[in-house]
Amino acid sequence: xxxxxTVDDPDDPRxxxxxxxxxxxxxxxxxxxxxxxxxxxxxxxRRARNAGYTMRSMMLTAKWFDVMRDVIDEERxxxxxxxxxxxxxxxxxxxxxxxxxAMGRRPLPSVDALLAPAHGDVRRxxxxxxxxxxxxxxxxFRNAAALGVDAVLLTPRCADPxxxxxxxxxxxxxxxxxxxxLEAWPHDLTSLRTAGFTTAALCLSDRSITLDALxxxxxxxxxxxxxxxxxxxxxxxxxxxxxxxxxxxxxxxDSLNVAAASAVAFYATRxxxx
Numbered sequence: 001x002x003x004x005x006t007v008d009d010p011d012d013p014r015x016x017x018x019x020x021x022x023x024x025x026x027x028x029x030x031x032x033x034x035x036x037x038x039x040x041x042x043x044x045x046r047r048a049r050n051a052g053y054t055m056r057s058m059m060l061t062a063k064w065f066d067v068m069r070d071v072i073d074e075e076r077x078x079x080x081x082x083x084x085x086x087x088x089x090x091x092x093x094x095x096x097x098x099x100x101x102a103m104g105r106r107p108l109p110s111v112d113a114l115l116a117p118a119h120g121d122v123r124r125x126x127x128x129x130x131x132x133x134x135x136x137x138x139x140x141f142r143n144a145a146a147l148g149v150d151a152v153l154l155t156p157r158c159a160d161p162x163x164x165x166x167x168x169x170x171x172x173x174x175x176x177x178x179x180x181x182l183e184a185w186p187h188d189l190t191s192l193r194t195a196g197f198t199t200a201a202l203c204l205s206d207r208s209i210t211l212d213a214l215x216x217x218x219x220x221x222x223x224x225x226x227x228x229x230x231x232x233x234x235x236x237x238x239x240x241x242x243x244x245x246x247x248x249x250x251x252x253x254d255s256l257n258v259a260a261a262s263a264v265a266f267y268a269t270r271x272x273x274x
Contacts, residue, residue: 138169
């Protein structure tokens with residue numbers, strides 16, 4: 001059973017995991033380096049625990065004591081009881097959900113391990129290049145979980161899927177879709193080819209085929225590549241891809257938001273599962 005500890009000092013070192021949560025640059029550096037991430041809200045905390053992540057601590061306001069009682073009873077990690085005002089001073093924003101948990105990260109698998117048969121039947125993969133917006137990344141992970149994507153690969157400059165905003169937007173889907181970071185982009189696409197994947201870049205180019213044409217191919221293993229929010233995929237990534245694919249548009253619109261485009265592409269190329 002976790003120990004419920006009242007804390008009334010915003011500078012108490014026991015709350016250090018929760019300080020300055022609105023400082024994106026600081027948290028992006030600090031959290032991976034310290035092996036932690038923040039889960040916000042009851043549902044997300046429960047999903048992180050159910051996915052096997054280890055809890056370091058919880059910080060709760062009074063109205064969440066009863067709601068989270070079963071978690072408090074099952075955990076050994078300390079639970080810090082704070083007022084809403086103190087929570088805001090510590091984190092830098094109004095924590096309207098009133099429940100935060102600091103969770104321990106797990107080591108990321110290698111690309112080869114993620115794609116290996118021992119990891120499961122990986123047949124649909126999403127690759128995100130330099131997606132820096134946490135909300136878009138969280139939405140893309142939620143799309144992947146809902147629409148049959150087996151794994152996600154991120155280039156080195158992509159946003160952190162376990163950053164609080166990404167986790168929140170994904171509604172915890174980042175805990176359930178296997179993912180890892182690529183190290184030598186776009187050279188790492190060779191790992192996908194070696195594993196039997198066709199790589200398809202979502203883009204506007206002279207040699208793009210339509211998404212319908214891609215879906216009609218029914219590739220046994222398919223990796224869909226998506227670029228950054230503004231400029232799209234880099235020339236190097238486009239050159240390395242097997243296919244270029246476009247989503248047909250009407251009304252003079254040339255493209256969709258990357259998260260919306262991922263949902264359309266995932267749905268169009270989804271596999272029928274037994």
